Amino acid sequence: MTRDPGGGANLSALRGHNTALVLDLLRTAGEEGISRLELAERTGLTPQAVSKITARLRAEGLAAEAGRRASTGGKPRTVLRLVPTAGYAVGAHLDRDDLTVALTDLTGAPVALRHGPLDLAAGPVPVLAAVERELRALLAEAGLPLPPPRSSASGPVPTVVSVPAAGVAGGAEVPGVGVPGVGVPGVRVPGVGVLGVGVAMPGPLDHRGGVPGRVTGAAVWDGYPVRDVLGARLGLPVALDKDTNAAALGLAVRPGAPRSFAYVHLGTGLGAGLVVGGAPLRGERTGAGELGHQTVQLDGDPCACGARGCLEALCLAAVARGDLPGAARILGTGAANLVRLLDIDRVLLGGRVVRSAPEVFADGVTAVLAGLRLPTPVEVAAAPHAMALGAAHLVLAPVFGLAPSPADAPAS
Template sequence: MYAKGLGGVNVPALRSHNAALVLDLLRTAGETGISRLELAERTGLTPQAVSKITARLRTEGLAGEAGHRASTGGKPRTVLRLVPSAGYAVGVHLDRDELTTLLTDLAGTVVALRRRPADLGEGAGPVLDAVTEEVRALLAEGAVGGAGPIGAGESTGPGAGPVLGADRDSAPDSAPDSAADSAPGSAPGPHSGLRSGPVLGVGLAMPGPLDHRAGMPGRVTGFPSWEGYPVRDDLARRLGLPVVLDKDTNAAALGLALRPEAPGSFAYVHLGTGLGAGLVLGGAPLRGDRTGAGELGHQTVQLDGPPCDCGGRGCLEVLCLAAVARGELPEAARILGAGAANLVRLLDIDQVLLGGRVVLGAPDVFADGAREVLAGLGLPTPVAVATAPQAVAVGAAWLALAPIFGQ
């Protein structure tokens, strides 16, 4: 409900929430766009409220006209779309041995990409020096506009996401279509090549465990020196941008969940330098209060198995990576499938998505192996491969973008 002056209602927050709803529908509509009438029907807002919100979004350059559609009566409906070049985000995937940085627009399209070797064993200071260097080089290559949040919003701290500046009361409550249609902000199309929007923030994804609220890692498996280091705040200070820190698997799951065709619940199972899972339930990532959800790799599946760097024995990760090291990929796929089956039985999810550099090196082997294990247990859950090689880095960029769209 969109209302003003109701007792007990935080009106600025409500306006911002409604603007985010509209903006997210513009995002999922893609280049074909969506009309104001459809926005009103799908959000439950009044046509007047939608006109007010879209007028502000156009003024701020976040929305533009995508053409007209025939209507059942009166003038043709104006169709609006998101303007991807209105803002950008940096996604950083800090793996145990590699650093990937990329720049995306508001639609999540990658417009610049950099990769280089890394070594978490060097410690937080030297590694964050490298991250800082790469992000600065990336922004120079991307030639984007000045850093800062869109519109009049301000970040509230190093870890805060961007604040949408579309909740001001500058437009009339019942702005007619004609007034909204003449509003500024008809920015260039998504493929114009003009990158003038601000950089909204940086999303950093790295191996866990970590505390995403405090912005610091725990005892990263194999690299205990990172425990308790203020990664988020240190990087925000270095870059002068808001930074969000999360696990690599959570970031990838977020990016995959924001696809228009994404299922409501799924597990993203990542096999690279480690093994973990990002869980999505009800369309939203499940992190847990301590960011401990999805530690699939450290399920004990063999009580007397080999020791793991986490301190346990017979963990799924150590068994799977050992099979990979021996070149026994079908065996690694079977082990991975056993872990996926545990997730399906526990959470009753709609889909299993496999990813990570090891999986992408032999996608058919891992997909077929996991399907065979699930089928043998009578579990019909479909298995697919998330083929994007930068799924974690793109998901990291969505850590910074998602709050704009109310996600």
């Protein structure tokens, strides 16, 4: 519990924590909703405290009645649900060769999407100009425009094709009231429908400072203040994290998600997002999950990172020569190392290369684990835009108390 300098409980933080507990239960209850009595039982809060919280959430447009449910005694219970359109988040995935921006509602469900080519190695100025352009276009299509840019940035912008989303007509206004009363520590919520922007990109990077490091193949990003620059241009809170961490977070907040798993991604590179005890494992310097740069062959070919015989170099070489079963076996070796180190419950596979042959990779990785007598289940995460959608959860998860804001997160 957070305490003030005088030694007493920090009531603002406590209220924010309790509100986050209630909001998360409303989120996981879905359209069926949940009663105040159930909220009290599951949170350990008093019925009076729950009534105050839910009354405030209803007044702010975050919660609404979802009907009544038969009671075992007395009058039927009123059931409450979360209002998904009470707030929105944006996720942006900056891959080495393409850009995806996604708008989600308060539950993390996708509302709209834009996707197109990008050259990450071109550097921060043209790339962030592209990100801003596409974010503004995405929000304008959903009826959530931002103020004009605060500064100008030059550089080529990729041609990005808009993908209409069900439920949002082009140019239609989407209701949004912001979340002014949530009060979750470390999360600033503006008085508009868009809560913030999560940005996912290849590492290494510093998730607390919002600054990339020497990205493999794009070292020009080293030390550039991505979070602060983009936040100033958009006028919104921005969170930056590694793309694999963002994807893992998005998978971790799903109802019924395993408590510990590795999301292993094979696309333009190879990496992993780790979740242990239900929380992302980033490491002190956001260095956890650099699966692709494990040395698995001491005299192997040079890797772009400067080492030799890295898992990523071997795996991508197999992909390049069309040997997908061989790439799957190499990927299985890396997955086995993670299982042995962390004793995780599940291995989830993703990325464009995996999605191109899901059965080949699932079977190949499973076979390697089985051969080593490691019974950990292997699944393919089917979502094609897991990193962009996961990036939106960098903004949403703190609101529900599911993870601290990246800027405030402990190393875990």
